Amino acid sequence: MGVFRRKGKPRLLSVVVPVYNVADYVADSLDSILRQPLREVRAIEVVVVDDGSTDGSAEIVKGISANDPRVRLITQPNSGVSIARRAGIEAATGDLLTFVDPDDILPRDAWTTMLRSLRRTGSDFAVGAAERVSVVDGEERRYVTPLMRRNHSRTRLKCRIEDAPLMLADVFVWNKIFRRSFWTDNDITFPERTRYQDQVALTQAFLAARSFDVLTDVVYDWRVRNDLSSATQKRAQIANLVERITTKRQTVELVAATGSEELMRTLRTEILPIDMWEHFRAAVDPATENPDRYWSLLREAVLELWYDAGVPFEETTVPRGQRLMAWLVARDRRDDLADLIEMIDERGPARTIEAFAAAEDLPVGL
Known part of the structure; x- marks a missing residue:
């Protein structure tokens, strides 16, 4: 005691x-x-x-x-x-x-x-x-x-x-x-x-x-x-994004060292994705610092932490709209991401995602 x-x-x-x-x-x-x-x-x-x-x-x-x-x-x-x-x-x-x-x-x-x-x-x-x-x-x-x-x-x-x-x-x-x-x-x-x-x-x-x-x-x-x-509250800064990605990488290394597949699966599907939507939005915000560099860093991180690791973002537990945002980032579709976010803000997520899904051949999970 x-x-x-x-x-x-x-x-x-x-x-x-x-x-x-x-x-x-x-x-x-x-x-x-x-x-x-x-x-x-x-x-x-x-x-x-x-x-x-x-x-x-x-x-x-x-x-x-x-x-x-x-x-x-x-x-x-x-x-x-x-x-x-x-x-x-x-x-x-x-x-x-x-x-x-x-x-x-x-x-x-x-x-x-x-x-x-x-x-x-x-x-x-x-x-x-x-x-x-x-x-x-x-x-x-x-x-x-x-x-x-x-x-x-x-x-x-x-x-x-x-x-x-x-x-x-x-x-x-x-x-x-x-x-x-x-x-x-x-x-x-x-x-x-x-x-x-x-x-x-x-x-x-x-x-x-x-x-x-x-x-x-x-x-x-x-x-x-x-x-x-x-x-x-400063998501649109390059330094903020870099620090976020670095922290996630360090966390992955710590959990990987345990050898626990369950801990790693929980980390990638339920924990690492929870704040990414803020950076997806920042990536297409006109006020974002150095938008091309921001987009490149964000896309590299999404591919590394999820898709290259064998856990597509579609398998995460965040809301469907956020999974769709990540899918567009991974496919390098910045303009479509901007359109999607604008539509979500105007129509709401349910109607927007329904319309988007009707026009796209989406993978399982989206």
Whole structure:
């Protein structure tokens, strides 16, 4: 059972918060951390790593830390979120480790259920559900992604990835609590200078874990920012596409090393395809950077990750319209893809796909 059975030793949870130019959000985020009830740990430490902010974020954190000794600020030249998180992990002293992004908010009691589960099961980490939170016309809206809903529909304790291969889709670091020894002993690493570093690190974690606990509780509020500054809202950039493809390749290598056909099949059919539709759309958007280069990179990736690997995109589980988009990309039909997306936006997917299918000799799966 690890740290929970050591008598006389305080049970400390380290919270790592990487910060870069989030002056409008960081105070609320830290407040939600500091207000967490401590029913299963005696104390927390909040290690904030300012990654060269220029908007006053560090000064805000300094003010908070001056009034609350649980908050510790580390500053570094701008180096990227991966290096910031690494610095936070190295500075952390707790036996348990979790992460919060500084533009997100924790629910009122985010940690109790995960900590209690770890105490009872001795698993390497616990993972809860997350809700996406947005504000539209002044009204808060909450949304759980379909894969998140499927993965967290029931409690599964002392689980292994072979028992729940779809958990490889839970590529977020902030809805989990880890034993820090598990993290460091397995040399789990965030790739540097990429917007999608969580997928590689979390794939490492799921594959390395002797067991993990899957809970139904919502433990994290994932805020959708409206200022287009979030990495997930910049799909039309070449660098974004390259980082996405690189991350997928690294994930494939990690899963391939296990030798598990079931894990690899789940990865290619249910996990790798889920965000590709954004890049299919970006490929025919007039605002996309260097559209010819973008198209070439996208097509190479679709062929490599699916068709050349023997798993045509038609066999994936994403919606039919997205499978059709990938099929057009693979066949180098950029103009037809643009027409298809325009028709979907005007008529809706069902009517558009029906009309397209009537005019094409489509393969099985489309």
